[in-house]
Amino acid sequence: MTELATYNFAYLDEQTKRMIRRAILKAIAIPGYQVPFASREMPMPYGWGTGGVQVTAAIIGPNDTLKVIDQGADDTTNAVSIRAFFQKVSSVRVTTKTTEATIIQTRHRIPETALQTGQTLVYQVPIPEPLRFLEPRETETRKMHALEEYGLMHVKLYEDIARHGHIATTYAYPVKVEGRYVMDPSPTPKFDNPKMHRSPALQLFGAGREKRIYAIPPYTEVVSLDFEDHPFEIQTFSEPCALCGARGSYLDEVILDDKGGSMFVCSDTDFCEDRQSEGHQGHLSANPAQADTHAAGVEK
Amino acid sequence: MRATTQIYEGGFSDTVFNSQEVFRALMDAMASPGRIIDIGSLTTAPTPISATAGAVAATLFDHDATVWCDKPITGSVPAMGWLKFHTGLEVNLNPSDAQFALISDLEAMPSLESFGKGTSEYPDRSTTIIVQIENFDGPQELTLSGPGIEVTRTFAPSRLPRMFVEQWTANRGIFPRGVDLIFAGKSALAAMPRTTRISKREA
Numbered sequence: 383m384t385e386l387a388t389y390n391f392a393y394l395d396e397q398t399k400r401m402i403r404r405a406i407l408k409a410i411a412i413p414g415y416q417v418p419f420a421s422r423e424m425p426m427p428y429g430w431g432t433g434g435v436q437v438t439a440a441i442i443g444p445n446d447t448l449k450v451i452d453q454g455a456d457d458t459t460n461a462v463s464i465r466a467f468f469q470k471v472s473s474v475r476v477t478t479k480t481t482e483a484t485i486i487q488t489r490h491r492i493p494e495t496a497l498q499t500g501q502t503l504v505y506q507v508p509i510p511e512p513l514r515f516l517e518p519r520e521t522e523t524r525k526m527h528a529l530e531e532y533g534l535m536h537v538k539l540y541e542d543i544a545r546h547g548h549i550a551t552t553y554a555y556p557v558k559v560e561g562r563y564v565m566d567p568s569p570t571p572k573f574d575n576p577k578m579h580r581s582p583a584l585q586l587f588g589a590g591r592e593k594r595i596y597a598i599p600p601y602t603e604v605v606s607l608d609f610e611d612h613p614f615e616i617q618t619f620s621e622p623c624a625l626c627g628a629r630g631s632y633l634d635e636v637i638l639d640d641k642g643g644s645m646f647v648c649s650d651t652d653f654c655e656d657r658q659s660e661g662h663q664g665h666l667s668a669n670p671a672q673a674d675t676h677a678a679g680v681e682k
Numbered sequence: 683m684r685a686t687t688q689i690y691e692g693g694f695s696d697t698v699f700n701s702q703e704v705f706r707a708l709m710d711a712m713a714s715p716g717r718i719i720d721i722g723s724l725t726t727a728p729t730p731i732s733a734t735a736g737a738v739a740a741t742l743f744d745h746d747a748t749v750w751c752d753k754p755i756t757g758s759v760p761a762m763g764w765l766k767f768h769t770g771l772e773v774n775l776n777p778s779d780a781q782f783a784l785i786s787d788l789e790a791m792p793s794l795e796s797f798g799k800g801t802s803e804y805p806d807r808s809t810t811i812i813v814q815i816e817n818f819d820g821p822q823e824l825t826l827s828g829p830g831i832e833v834t835r836t837f838a839p840s841r842l843p844r845m846f847v848e849q850w851t852a853n854r855g856i857f858p859r860g861v862d863l864i865f866a867g868k869s870a871l872a873a874m875p876r877t878t879r880i881s882k883r884e885a
Contacts, residue, residue, distance in 0.1 A: 391699070396698060400741070403741070407810065411712060411875035413829050413877065415805060415858060443703065528802035560829055562858060597713075598829075599713045599875075599877075601830060602830070
């Protein structure tokens with residue numbers, strides 16, 4: 383039996399899509415500026431990526447291939463449920479491969495594999511205003527952006543140095559876009575900030591609860607704020623990925639037992655799996671021959 | 683053809699997928715200024731509205747969008763009827779507070795200065811101007827640079843507003859305020875957001 387009624391393609395009604403699309407075009411025209419939009423209630427709670435979902439729903443079409451990641455992983459709750467949502471309401475192709483995707487919706491990571499022209503990265507953003515924790519009033523932060531008054535942000539970074547001896551901000555590290563707007567890159571680790579700079583991919587940011595959309599067009603200057611004597615630095619890891627042996631990728635710590643044992647693995651699951659299938663191994667990789675006898679508690 | 687037929691016919695054959703296709707073309711055009719993106723012929727609007735401009739209108743306009751149209755369009759009963767029937771647009775008589783402007787006659791186009799430029803606090807409250815042109819192999823080649831362009835890109839619309847380079851430099855000068863342009867050619871479109879810089883091609 384055929385269904386009597388289904389949702390419109392990609393869930394949102396056409397008038398909502400037009401409203402979001404108009405906001406996206408303005409956001410691209412003014413890189414880093416937060417465009418207000420009439421965010422809708424979505425069939426998931428705020429904080430689960432309603433902004434990103436609305437942006438993806440407004441741009442996605444039948445020719446797209448969608449990848450959804452949560453902290454770099456394709457197989458965590460948020461990623462799985464958003465991917466299932468779009469399969470249900472838009473029947474688009476989905477993938478876990480970064481290179482095959484035309485739209486990648488992300489929560490808090492940028493894939494390790496360099497993005498290409500024609501790809502669109504959609505970020506889920508909780509608090510779009512980088513100055514919000516320094517100045518709670520929207521009227522004031524709006525004026526500060528208008529007047530390009532970002533001294534407060536530098537004071538915050540300076541206080542980090544005064545207290546810790548280095549800039550202690552490790553995620554949602556503020557960037558300046560095209561020499562004009564200071565922007566919150568969403569809570570990505572600062573490790574990912576350099577990937578935003580002159581990326582060939584289009585980057586769109588959706589904040590559902592806060593009702594803002596902003597964007598970075600391809601090949602746009604994105605500079606992390608710093609000081610001459612305390613230049614911006616990304617995180618480094620002392621050991622390689624325990625599963626694929628990668629150095630220079632962003633690692634997550636995974637607890638192995640209750641005796642303080644842990645291992646570090648790539649947060650980007652697709653990147654890690656690709657490397658493993660190419661034969662790279664880390665020190666905790668299960669050897670296929672001994673995999674059955676030697677259960678190290680490591681998820682392969 | 684009778685005026686009523688002209689008004690009711692010629693819209694998108696599939697509202698959902700046609701508008702998605704045209705929007706993606708617009709998004710890509712805005713994100714890579716001067717790149718020409720083919721959209722085929724998805725609408726048939728009454729003269730003077732071209733098929734491409736009609737498709738852009740049907741994608742972006744609705745009762746929430748205020749639009750200023752130039753004289754040849756407002757003077758045509760079928761053209762205005764078509765826009766109203768297919769988009770439900772809100773017609774605005776003052777170009778400086780319209781969200782969009784639809785220009786069919788570039789010769790008589792008001793200066794960019796007379797359109798909405800937004801405010802310092804809300805630079806998004808500006809006019810996106812849709813100009814109809816014939817094609818993208820015009821005599822004057824512009825060299826574009828800025829966000830969305832890796833190094834430079836050559837862009838040669840068949841026609842440009844008068845004193846365009848000077849007007850655009852002024853528009854670029856008031857960034858983040860300013861207008862954005864969409865060029866609707868024959869079955870293809872291109873865009874120039876306010877961030878784009880022009881240098882005239884050196885001989």
